[in-house]
Amino acid sequence: MATVDMDPEVARGLFEEGATVVLLGVPEGTELGIDYKSWQVGPRFRGVKMIPPGLHFLHYCSSNAPDRGGETGPRTGLFLTLKPREILLAHWDPKEEDLDFSATQNEDEVGRVRAVLRDLDPFLGPYPYEVMRKWVSLTDRVNQELATRLQPLSGRVCAFSDVIPELQLTHTKDRDEQNLPRNDTECQSMKEGLDRLPRMKPREGTELRFSPIPRQTYPPGATPAQITQCSLDLSYALDSLLEKHHQQQPLNVLGELQFAFVCFLIGNVYEGFEHWKRLLALLCRSEEAMRQRRDLYLGLIAVLYHQLGEIPPDFFVDIVSQDNFLTSTLQDFFQFASGPGVDGTLRKRAEKFKAHLTKKFRWDFEVDPDDCDPVVVELPDGVTLD
Template sequence: MAGGDMDPDLARSLFEEGATLVLMGVPEGTELGIDYKSWQVGPRFRGVKMIPPGLHFLHYSSVRVFPGGGGGETGPRMGLFISLRPREVLLGHWDPKEEDLDFSASREEEQVDRVRAGLRDLDPFLGPYPYDIMRKWVSLTDRLTLEVASALQPLSGRVCSFSDVEPELQLPHTKDRAAYNLPRNDTQCQSMREGLERLPRMKQRPGTEFRFSHIPKQTYPPGATPEQITQCSMDLSYALECLLESRYPQDPLHVLGELQFAFVCFLIGNVYEGFEHWKKLLALLCRSEAAMCTRRDLYLGLISVLYHQLGDIPPDFFVDIVSQNNFLTSTLQDFFQFATGPGVDATLRKRAEKFKAHLTKKFRWDFEKDPDDCAPVVVELPEGFALD
């Protein structure tokens, strides 16, 4: 592990003020990372030192090595958000049965004090925090607090790239299955459909579900007139206000922290559900025309958040993922159209125009052309076929 070139004064400051993550028993070969960087654990690894205080994302994947040295198998990525204080020592032990880190020892002051007293001896086995990625990490999470992250992540405290599921019905015995009129497993399937029907219906294991904000499916108020329904379908401000009032009544800007949380879970945690929620939340924000006139700070913040999210990853990242079905360009096209409309604050309008020019140059996206769903469709006729 290397922390990159670092200013000596900064190195001294981080050495004195930085937090330390002591991780005992992590198997050799485990993929482990903090924030934007990850490594393969070597035989001497005991943790990470000189960690800047604040919010971080610790992630790891267990590796099972096949007998005979014929390669190995990497497990799903697990992660958790942690907030570290200056000079804090966070102690974790690897649980081989769960293939997970257990931080319960951090609650025992005696153990932590003993580790703290031996930090000088542990120092050669601690890798320095990769300071070269710190600015990028802070720009991705500057709106995200531990309070918001804790409220959004699963009750289990773990962000997992694979959904942890279990059967809806626990029916191991044939007589139990018969009571529910389920097919026996020892008879041959007659069709693909029958085979699929035999598979048990699965549900997410309680405590492993994300607790994202509910994005209202009904975008108009109860008792709305047809005219209001049409208006609220084009301008999603009513739905946005419902979300902000129900989830973030004290500080509506925390919704930007949720947008960052979902993006980090996708980009670093490999959680596709994070990407799906990011898309829905972004569409809601970008298509709320009236809100842009009343919530200037929220939308100035949104531009800043998107600037870093879209600026820190390679352009080709969008080809298969973010640009699918032209989602991002069409959503941002609506945003730029609304953000330059009448009644929008001059600073916000100017910032939006500058951001639009930046994206056009960086990704060669064209925000001026008609959206795909409005474009005429060219139909190729078979040879010899003529229209009367």
């Protein structure tokens, strides 16, 4: 780990007041990082020191020995909220290829580590303060309570989901009942083979616990006109999500947007990107909410400003259709933000953000939408257009 050039007095203060994560037994060559920076572990590594108090994301990838190819495994991470002068202690579990933090609960063992902390200093890498501002800008809406609620019950955010079959089919009779091929049965096409594979589900406790995006965008008993309106303006669906999952703190939905983005950007979890897309679309296409929730949308602009600076602009382009889902989503947002009843400060902030994105990414938000395209809505059972 590289050292950080800073004033000796500042460094001494950070060493005394900053938190320390002591990681013992981590194999050489393991990729390990905190927040927005990662390193390859060397033979002298024993942890990270001078960590500023607050929320952090510790992440790591196990690695084969060089004589076995030196390949790294999928990334695993966990969110930590650290206090001043706190010491977290973990041992590497070679069988699970994971960090075991149970030693942190042993006050005697932590006390022994604290007593020799100065002796450990040469083996502790300093927190990368050069990326601290960027990390804070990406997570300033995420607190430990929210992170704990959203991360898997296992406490680990894993790049690849741990999945198991929905049904345990151990006998030929079981496979026949599910229309699955026997070992001696050949499929006639790839589609047939994929269709006949066992259905999989995440292992209990390993799935991210994002707030489900409402499937029904209209209230019960809605008329066809109301259904159409609620399909164009998703405010009812947004209000439903906020009431169910963020009732006490509606602005926590911005923290969830940041949490999903960090899980994708740093944790390499594609599910995080998919949830970020769906949640962003819900927020950007809620016209009435934009008039009613000024602070939420001012916060959304600030969150997006920092997030969009971290990903190349062509990342959002669909490789099949060449459409940029983000420009179409934000086009709706900017259109609604310029509408009647929107707070003047929000309108001006949206105009500046639009100009910033147009200049930086050359995204065109002025293309006229095809208003002639029909809007397809699903009617509830028993409702007709007669």
